[in-house]
Amino acid sequence: MVSTSPNTRYTISAAQKRTGLTGRQIRYYESQGLLTPERTQGNQRRFSDSDILQLLRIKELMEKNLDIQTVKQLLLENPESESGDRSGPSAFPRTGENIQDVLGHRLSSLYPVSNRVELLSLLDSIVVKKAQE
DNA sequence: TTTCTAACA
């Protein structure tokens, strides 16, 4: 059985714990079009694992001292997942405790290798570019 | 109690 597909939905408080971001930041990023979590009938946000990953990427990028617009550009240029279907769940650690631990250290490891290389390379060129200006 | 939007500091 392949029952380990993470179709979990998280409340904003859960998203805060999983990403280390504040609810304020998460809402702000959404308002800027960086992600679009689902909504319940009561209009409350419901974050999928893809959303959590997206938030993690935003966080990483923001920590590079990039402005929100640049981060948005990078994410738009790097369409990842968000298809609602994952073919290789083995690429992601799914133990709650384990993921928390990983996040505390190197969440880069959460990204598929191909994307990580691409992302890092993109980040590098941008950081260098900004440094030259 | 939790989350939401809007708006001000």
Place this chain on the structure above:
DNA sequence: TGTTAGGA
């Protein structure tokens, strides 16, 4: 970004 008001 923090924080508060006022409502669902």
